[in-house]
Amino acid sequence: DAGVIQSPRHEVTEMGQEVTLRCKPISGHNSLFWYRQTMMRGLELLIYFNNNVPIDDSGMPEDRFSAKMPNASFSTLKIQPSEPRDSAVYFCASSLELAEQYFGPGTRLTVT
Amino acid sequence: TQLLEQSPQFLSIQEGENLTVYCNSSSVFSSLQWYRQEPGEGPVLLVTVVTGGEVKKLKRLTFQFGDARKDSSLHITAAQPGDTGLYLCAGAGNGNKLVFGAGTILRVKS
Numbered sequence: 001d002a003g004v005i006q007s008p009r010h011e012v013t014e015m016g017q018e019v020t021l022r023c024k025p026i027s028g029h030n031s032l033f034w035y036r037q038t039m040m041r042g043l044e045l046l047i048y049f050n051n052n053v054p055i056d057d058s059g060m061p062e063d064r065f066s067a068k069m070p071n072a073s074f075s076t077l078k079i080q081p082s083e084p085r086d087s088a089v090y091f092c093a094s095s096l097e098l099a100e101q102y103f104g105p106g107t108r109l110t111v112t
Numbered sequence: 113t114q115l116l117e118q119s120p121q122f123l124s125i126q127e128g129e130n131l132t133v134y135c136n137s138s139s140v141f142s143s144l145q146w147y148r149q150e151p152g153e154g155p156v157l158l159v160t161v162v163t164g165g166e167v168k169k170l171k172r173l174t175f176q177f178g179d180a181r182k183d184s185s186l187h188i189t190a191a192q193p194g195d196t197g198l199y200l201c202a203g204a205g206n207g208n209k210l211v212f213g214a215g216t217i218l219r220v221k222s
Contacts, residue, residue: 004154033210043155043200043212056209091154100145101210103154 002026004104006092012110018080021107024073025094033101034067034077035091043091049075061086082111114139114205118213125191126221133186133199133216141203144177144184145210149198191220 005024013019025032033048047057049069057067064083069075079086089108093101116137125131135144143162147155159168161177161184168175172195174187188195196219202210 042214045209045212048209093154100157100160102157103147105152106154 004092004094004102006090006104006107008107009105010108010110012112013082014112015083016081017111018078019082019086019109019111021077021090021092021109023075023077023092023104025075025092026102027073029094029096029102030072031095031097031101032069032075033093033095034075035093035103036088037091037106038088046077079109082109084111087111114141114203114211116201116203116211116213118199118201118216120216121214122217122219124219124221127192128190129220131188131191131218133201133218134183135185135201135213136183137203138182139203139205140181141205141211142181143204144181145202145204146175146184146186147200147202149200149215150196155198155200188218191218193220193222196220 007022031050034046035043037043046059047067048055052069065079067077087110089106091103091106093103095101116135119134143160145160146158148158149155159175164179164181166177172189176185199216201213205211
């Protein structure tokens with residue numbers, strides 16, 4: 001199994017630009033999670049989907065953040081417009097029936 | 113709000129020493145997971161404990177879930193440089209979300 005796939009691995013963008021992060025979960029998993037990790041705040045859950053439906057988005061910082069899961073094999077996290085404080089590593093994780101989660105390698109986002 | 117407190121935050125030891133990392137909460141969790149994360153990579157699941165009082169062993173690593181399912185510990189025997197990394201505990205709580213601790217950075221020097 002290829003594991004959770006995320007792209008890009010690194011993204012550097014200027015403040016105000018739109019950023020789109022992508023995730024392909026493990027085949028057969030029906031839950032998908034987006035996390036953000038920083039030194040100051042640790043690992044924070046942003047949003048999670050179950051069977052492609054957003055279940056809890058209470059961790060999404062503000063309206064600049066949005067996430068979609070159009071099908072079982074693909075999800076996006078979009079930031080528009082981006083700000084320097086959004087700089088972090090963003091992880092996608094998937095699981096089967098909300099059990100043990102398997103993380104992707106992450107996308108390191110730098111907003112200048 | 114469910115919170116998990118990990119201690120210590122940072123641990124630097126010599127190869128061959130033993131160590132214990134603690135994960136504590138005032139909340140009850142249906143299960144608790146331990147992850148290890150290396151620089152530039154995502155967290156990797158080590159173990160899941162479900163039953164109060166449960167003890168699981170993974171080679172030199174011993175995981176214990178508290179009787180009340182509010183706390184857990186990770187003990188490493190004879191640490192090796194390859195054990196270096198960030199150790200995270202995560203509890204399954206409200207709405208099946210995982211609540212993560214802040215992590216323990218372990219450095220094992222040879």
